[in-house]
Amino acid sequence: MKLSVRGIYSTALIKLLIDKGFKIVKPTRSQIERFGLTNLAVEPEAVISDSSDRHFIEIRGVLEVVNPLVVELKNFFEDLIVIWRMKDANNSWVRVGFPVDAKKKLDELRSMIAYTVPWHHYCRAGGEAISNMVSFAEDLVEKGLVPPEEMSRMFEEQVNQFTPRLKSRIRIVHVKLNGKRILLGPGKVIWRSDETIKILRRIMSSGVYDGLGIQKQVGDYAVTEARKLDVWTKTSYYSLSGNFKGAYYNISTPIAFYPDHIHYFDLDVDVVYLPNLEVKIIDTELLEQALNQEIISGKLFEKALKTADRICCEKP
Incomplete structure (x- = not known):
């Protein structure tokens, strides 16, 4: 079952889905580096990408791959929102929403592969400015400029201040x-x-x-x-x-x-x-x-x- 995965959830999802027996094809450069992938030119049977608001993923492809993929996701996450838009043998489309608890489990998956700030996916879905803050923080750690423990502490403090301001x-x-x-x-x-x-x-x-x-x-x-x-x-x-x-x-x-x-x-x-x-x-x-x-x-x-x-x- 061959998948192409893109978007803010890609590292976490690839970790999960490889463990479940799926093959990742047409990987990005970072996916090749992180997972040692080699299926560069093989066409996928299903494609995973972000929705426009980043709280959902979109899965499109053949039903015999999309259906077991959704089953694996539902088995792993208790709180998914799963909306089938089309269920056809050759052209299926499903939207999968990730509430907060699912995003936290995605953080755990991603942290097995790379340094991951607390609330990584929560922030990634919160808008471009906050998403860029995640990239900047993790880049500092990956370059060895800030110790992981120190960055995690500082980042958690920042997220705790996300409460909208009075009179805003x-x-x-x-x-x-x-x-x-x-x-x-x-x-x-x-x-x-x-x-x-x-x-x-x-x-x-x-x-x-x-x-x-x-x-x-x-x-x-x-x-x-x-x-x-x-x-x-x-x-x-x-x-x-x-x-x-x-x-x-x-x-x-x-x-x-x-x-x-x-x-x-x-x-x-x-x-x-x-x-x-x-x-x-x-x-x-x-x-x-x-x-x-x-x-x-x-x-x-x-x-x-x-x-x-x-x-x-x-x-x-």
């Missing part, structure tokens, strides 16, 4: 289980601690708040509370005069914080908190559908339901 304007990148990327905001950071922020957004349209069934009016505002690496956000809605309209808990994969945005994969199931103090879980059928379609694993399914149950009990 940021976006919420909300990725659905069908791969749709929804940008919420920009909103203003109105409260901040080391790992928690509150984001204020003004409501600019009318209608009904999804899940709450409550009238939405121009002039309303929403306050979203998010904690780094937590698995839910809470958005409280208020009228122009400040009257509480309801709250919406969005269950997700661990939330990634970057200087100008936060990112997570939405797991579809949610908890709503109504003005009459009623609390209920909604959209469990969407989560079940994702499980049945093998978009998510059974373990991720169970985690999402347990989180929803806990929120219902604790109302954080």
Whole structure:
């Protein structure tokens, strides 16, 4: 089973897939140096590349290679988001999303091959500036200019400062289980601690708040509370005069914080908190559908339901 692998996840994925019996063809110069690869001119049966937002990979190729490749990835990572776009014998296409925990396992794989800063793939996916910071730091270590332990300590400190700044304007990148990327905001950071922020957004349209069934009016505002690496956000809605309209808990994969945005994969199931103090879980059928379609694993399914149950009990 012959693969060509490109992109920010390539070193980690090649390490994993070679161990699983796949052959890497058409390697880059760095891949040749790191893995001693020799299949330079052989055509691949499947190609792995980054998606445009770098939180997914795209796999395209013949089904008899793509399918076992996806199976191996799902066996290794518990929290993958797997979206089949096309399933044809000669032309299959699947998108595989890497939440935070999967990125950490990718770091472990890469570190077996080359020096890898903490949060390597987390940062690689966070934008060009942060990605360049990774390259610069690892290059300093590889050239012997900074000891690995010292660089790892300094880099970890930098990542811990990624919490968006007070009064900055940021976006919420909300990725659905069908791969749709929804940008919420920009909103203003109105409260901040080391790992928690509150984001204020003004409501600019009318209608009904999804899940709450409550009238939405121009002039309303929403306050979203998010904690780094937590698995839910809470958005409280208020009228122009400040009257509480309801709250919406969005269950997700661990939330990634970057200087100008936060990112997570939405797991579809949610908890709503109504003005009459009623609390209920909604959209469990969407989560079940994702499980049945093998978009998510059974373990991720169970985690999402347990989180929803806990929120219902604790109302954080």
